[in-house]
Structure formats: structure tokens, C-alpha cells
Amino acid sequence: MAIIDFHSHVVPQEYPPPPRGVDEPSWPVMQRVDGLTVSMMIAGKEYRRFGDIYWDAERRIEVLDREGIDSQVVSPLPELLSYWLKSEAAYALTEFMNGVVAKLVERAPARFIGLGAVALQSPDIAARQLEHLKRDYRLRGVQIGSNVNGVSIAAPQFESFFAAAESLGLLIFVHGFRPAGTERLVGSPLLAPIVGVPQETCMAISSLIMTDILGKFPRLKLVFAHGGGTLGSVLNRVDHVWRNFPAMQAQVGMSPVEYARRFYYDTVTFGPAYVRYLADSLGVERLLGGTDGPTEVGQKDFVRFMRDTGMSERERRLILGGNAERLLAELS
């Protein structure tokens, strides 16, 4: 059985200029630092530096081989999703990124499985992009943020997008980002990504449950990054309240725990005991092993991480690759 890393990111080595006639001050520019490193500049300021591991297929494959990983699901870094750009600029940038992901996959189709990005601030454009993404770029799905400029992805305006993803058989990988209320996280600017982002993911999941996303799109395959964020802490609480409030039951007929067991979650939580708890709660067949590589804070050596869970070999094999193989095979 293959070992599949379901969560990793790609950054391009350079960006094209913005489309002619589009004035977009947040269009990113890559400045070369040295042969192996670029600095991503946004509005004249350095956002972050990236090494060649982010775009170079051979370098990535070296790491996969070293870590004993057969294949890797690759998606753009969430900060490249571009929802905050003008639609035409975001369209151009995400199409470019989809091309970058597609080229990476073409270099080693046995090693990489590609997910793209779309301009979800314009749901109809995004729905059309899904067609290119499948037909032209041959990607298997799309990564989206948990909110689009502060609007939950469970809001009604995104239904046309979900409908298109379902009918095209593309999976959706939801990554928390740009959390609300970060002014309440004090002591370290890192708390926003560390604590705020997983909370965002949980807000999206609970909202998708309460708006009955799978009632509308029963064949939709939704994967949530970082173990579903903070869902595991509140899942029993949501379930408990649902059992006590007929109004909630009238809205969603299935209990929230049962509902959550119909989504997928990666294991990038850094807690072996927590992964065991998630397997208990959400079902071992719903977990997809992942690393969040090549970011600095990725889960290194994830085969050993899974061993540390103390789960049985059968369970670990499902999480390390069996579930991913089954999920990918189910996509039309």
C-alpha cells in the first residue's frame, strides 16, 4: 500500500506580470535572493522567503524518498489564494498557479497529485475555472480557504462553486486562513496562525454542517486541513446541543458527529494522542496522513509520527495511504 502525504504546498519560483490594464497593488513579485531562494514581495514589502524545495520537483522527490513517501498531494500555499485581489487579477494569478502545479505533476505523475486554486471571490468565475483545472491542468481538486474575505464558505453564494466541484468530481481541500478576532490573541504574533487558523477551519466545518452541504451536494468530497482544526474539541458539544434543540434537528437531520464522519481530515496536528482521538471520533477511514511540507513547521518523519500514535498496523496503513487511494479512486 502506497504512502501518501495529503498536505503539502507549492510556491512558484517567479510570477508573471499582472494582466495588461489591471492595476493591482497586491500583485506579488518574486525577488531572487540567491540561486536557491526567492523573496516574495507584496506591495513592496517582503512577505516571506522560499527555497527551491517549494518549486523544484527533483528536490521534492529527494525529500519524499528520504522520508519513505510514495506520493504527495500538492496545493498552492494558502496565502496565494488571492481572494483579496480584484477578480481579474485573482483569476490570472490562480490560473498561473494551476499551471505551476500542473507542471510539477507532469514532471513526476507517479509522485505528485495536484490541487489548484480559483478566484472564489467571484463564485461563477471559480466554477468555470474548475473546468480548466480538470480538463487543461488535469488536477484532482482545488484548495479553498475557510472564508472569502471574511465571508464563510458556507454562505449561499458559494453553492454554484460546490455544485460545479461535485459534478466535475473534483475534491475540495479546505484550509483555514485569515482568522477573525486575532486582536484577542496577545503575547505572540504567531498565535494568529497557530491558534486562529485551526479555529477558522472549525468555524467553516460547523457552518457547512448546519447549512447541510452534503444534503445539497451528496457526492462532494471535502477534506479539511490540520485535522479539521479545532473541530475535535467542540464536536461532542455541537452534538450534545443538537440533541437538546429540536430546531437544530429540524435543520439538519443527521447528528453532527455522524455528519462530520462523512468528511475527510488530514493528520497534521502534531499530537499522536490527538490523532488517536480523531480516529475514535471521526472514523479511522476518514483520516489522511499529511506533513504540511515543505513549510518550516511541517510534520517531519510522518511515518514515525503515525507509529507514535500506537494505532494498529492496519489503521496506520489506512491513514498513511489506504484512505487517500480510496478517496482518489472515488473521484470521477
Next chain:
Amino acid sequence: MAIIDFHSHVVPQEYPPPPRGVDEPSWPVMQRVDGLTVSMMIAGKEYRRFGDIYWDAERRIEVLDREGIDSQVVSPLPELLSYWLKSEAAYALTEFMNGVVAKLVERAPARFIGLGAVALQSPDIAARQLEHLKRDYRLRGVQIGSNVNGVSIAAPQFESFFAAAESLGLLIFVHGFRPAGTERLVGSPLLAPIVGVPQETCMAISSLIMTDILGKFPRLKLVFAHGGGTLGSVLNRVDHVWRNFPAMQAQVGMSPVEYARRFYYDTVTFGPAYVRYLADSLGVERLLGGTDGPTEVGQKDFVRFMRDTGMSERERRLILGGNAERLLAELS
């Protein structure tokens, strides 16, 4: 060994008029619905109805006897904390509430352990109130919200309050409330209390860790409601990033997991497997059994709930009362 419910709330049967000369449109008024029920009106609108179980010692004791609970920690309902009122009004209302809690405790000192409330929007007033709370009302601690009008309790202006609590030997029970970003929770207005409130608690805990609250006040006893909210989901992630970022280590010398193991948490999470996970992560001696009674969504039959965790009898006895007895004995 006694069985102690560490999390329950009190609502008064009626409120006094606001202090003379204080114009406070949000001052609450109780309207009698029938002999056993009141409706709490705020600014002319019904906020919620409450039955006599919220204020009547005998009724509460009946339930304690039925559920096999020896004693119960009682605190005002979080919505009574009054941080959004003018300071003089909040002072009057919290002093009144502290008197209500004190009278409940006086009726059956073996059955009730009282926590009060303070006007934390004025930290210096709040610090002085802690003295009355201990000397006049003979309460054992104070309940505070996770934020004060949107400002984290980890912000520097609350240090004088924590200093007073530490020096008086009063425990602090932190309850999440008034979460940020609730516009991103769609599908049910109940998601704000169900999902937003535990996320708020986690934001407070992670901020208190990163501002090193126990470095400043090493004898402070902090208890977090609802199992620390979503802390359990992100604790390993915070720890992982701390291990990778020397800047975080320079700020707080102890790893976040170790740090979190110096606080206390109630078990009101509705998930037996989750409580087991929390015991693994935070230490079984840090968990305090609780019900969140008499709210409609409290944990009924919590002795059985603890049995459902599958934990050993020794562990269950610690959580059901042993830890609470030890913690209360440690308060000066």
C-alpha cells in the same frame, strides 16, 4: 472522597434597581412569569427565562442528592458579568450578585462553594472587589470572562487584578464568552455559543501562556471552563511551533504543553473520549468534574459520564472530587 461539581451557575430571582443617579439602559430587570419562573429583561427585551432551580438552594440540593453530588461550585451566569455596563453599574450589579451567591452558600455551606464576579472593565475596582469577595462574602474565587469588551484578559491592564487574586488566595474561573468573528458562523445562531465560546477560551489560555501569567503570578490558580475550550485541539500545534521558533522560547521558557499542565480545566465537554484525551495531555490531576448545571445543555448524570470515559476508578475519583478538594485546600 467527595463528589464535587466544579461548574454550575446562579441567577437571582430579582434584581435591585440601579444605583441612584446611574443611567444604565442595560441594567437587567426580572419579570415574574409565574411563581417558579422569571424572565430576564434587558433594555426592554426578554433575554432568557430562568426557573427557581437557578436561585433556590433547596431545589438545587434535591438535584445534587438525586445525582449523587456532594457539593457544587456556583458562579453567576457568564452573561451577568456586566463588563459592558458603566463601571458604577457593573460594580453595583456584581456586588449584588456576590451577595446572592454568598446567601446561597450560607444556606448550605457543606453543599455549595461560591465564586463571585467583579467589574473587570475597571481592573482597580475589580482588585478591590476581590477583598470584599473574600472578607465580606466569604467566596473562594471569582469567575471572569475570556475577554473584557473584546480585550483579552492577557492584556497588561489586568495584571493588578491577577496580582490581587494571587495575594488573596482566590481562584479564578475563566469562562469563554462574547466570541469574535461570529458572523463567520452560519446556519444556526447557536453556533456562536457552541463553537465560538470554547474558541474564545482557547484564545485566552494561549495568550496567558505566551504572556507568561504564571511567571508573573506563580501561585495563581486558574481554572478554565469547558475543558479549556478548543485548547486540546491546538495544544500540540502551539508546542510544535514553540519548539521550532527560538523567539517563542525566549519569551516563555517552558513548553506550552508543560505550561498548560499547570492550569486546571473542567470536564464539561460532552465527550468521554475527549476527557480521556485531555487527561493524557494535560494530566489527570488537572481535571475537575463539572456539569454546567442547571442550564438546559448541562452534563446530566456526570458520575455516569465519567464512567463512560473508561478511565480507572482512581482517575475518576480524582476528577470527580479529589482534584477539587486538593485545589480548594491549597487556596490560602
